[in-house]
Amino acid sequence: MDMNLRKDGYFVQDSAWYEAERNFSEFVTKSIDSKLVLLELGVGFNTPTIIRFPFEKLTREHDNVTLVRLNLDQAVIPESLGNRAIGINADMAESISDILNVSVSHPYPVQEQ
Numbered sequence: 001m002d003m004n005l006r007k008d009g010y011f012v013q014d015s016a017w018y019e020a021e022r023n024f025s026e027f028v029t030k031s032i033d034s035k036l037v038l039l040e041l042g043v044g045f046n047t048p049t050i051i052r053f054p055f056e057k058l059t060r061e062h063d064n065v066t067l068v069r070l071n072l073d074q075a076v077i078p079e080s081l082g083n084r085a086i087g088i089n090a091d092m093a094e095s096i097s098d099i100l101n102v103s104v105s106h107p108y109p110v111q112e113q
Contacts, residue, residue, distance in 0.1 A: 028058065032058075032062060032064075032065075033064070034064065035064050035066075036058075036062070036064060036065045036066070037065075037066045037067075037068060038055045038058065038059065038065065038066070038067045038068065039068050039070070040052065040055055040067065040068065040069045040070065040071075041070050041071075041092060042070065042071055042072075042092060043055075043069070043071065043074075044071060044074045045074060055067055055069075056078060056081065056085075059081050059084055059085055060080060060081060063084070065084065066084050066085065066086075067081065067084065067085040067086070068085075068086055068088070069085065069086070069087045069088065070088045070090070070092050070095050070096070071087070071088075071089065071092075072089065072090070072091065072092065073089055074089075075087030075088050075089045
């Protein structure tokens with residue numbers, strides 16, 4: 001296993017990467033008019049133009065898109081995204097466990113009183 005970082009001439013942009021990029025683009029195109037949550041896991045500032053900035057752009061441009069950013073110490077959210085984004089600066093395993101526990105406890109959306 002190796003970190004997905006830009007560190008040499010190979011990075012991760014091989015044929016499988018481009019296929020995944022096409023698949024993601026098709027998914028977003030089909031889903032953009034529905035409620036969509038972008039879950040960003042551990043993306044920092046090494047290559048922000050690959051995931052981080054495009055996720056922010058999608059969130060900024062579409063009112064039905066919400067961004068959840070999990071990162072141990074780089075989960076900052078631009079103020080321009082308002083309440084449609086949340087940054088969680090914490091251990092990812094613990095955060096995901098907490099999210100799963102909330103979904104199990106509340107299988108249906110909680111309505112505001």
